Amino acid sequence: MTFVIALPCVDVKDKACLEECPIDCIYEGERMLYIHPDECTDCGACEPVCPVEAIYFEDDTPEPWRQFNTANAEFFTDLGSPGGSARLGPIGKDHPMVAALPVQDTA
Template sequence: MTYVVTDNCIKCKYTDCVEVCPVDCFYEGENMLVIHPDECIDCGVCEPECPADAILPDTEPGLEKWVELNAEYAEKWPNLTVKKDQLPEAAEFDGVKEKLEKYFSEKPGTGD
């Protein structure tokens, strides 16, 4: 099992999860984070820290595309190991449905 970042992180990008991760397995895109599945130790400390409830265990049904997306972009985006401010539009986009198709950016973030 591993944890994955899902749809609700898009255009929010809270980084409370990054601050508590003991193995630094978060990677930063322009408008969301992902978890590297081979680095995640399944400790679960990140899940309750996410204000957007965007982190779930990969054992939840229907998360196959998120497991793939997290694995793919963790290889492309820079590692993030420190907390940053959320995106300015985070409160507005928290809870918006179907953000992957409408708002996901493949561009990398800035990292640390």
């Protein structure tokens, strides 16, 4: 099991979770952040600092957002396990499901 980032992060990308993550397993896509399922140690440090409550333990992701469990994992198909987001910086893409979403109202 791992933590995942869901819809409330799309078009927000506050990055408080990225700064709080002790193992650097949260990566920045074009429109949202993603947690690497093989690098996450389930410490939970990211969850309480998310201002939009977008981070869930995989089994606790609300049903309407369950597709984000798959999107977080599949985002890393081409990247593999880079061993930390700081080395890569922002990644110029998103999972196709996220890329296809309409722009979210972040007001």
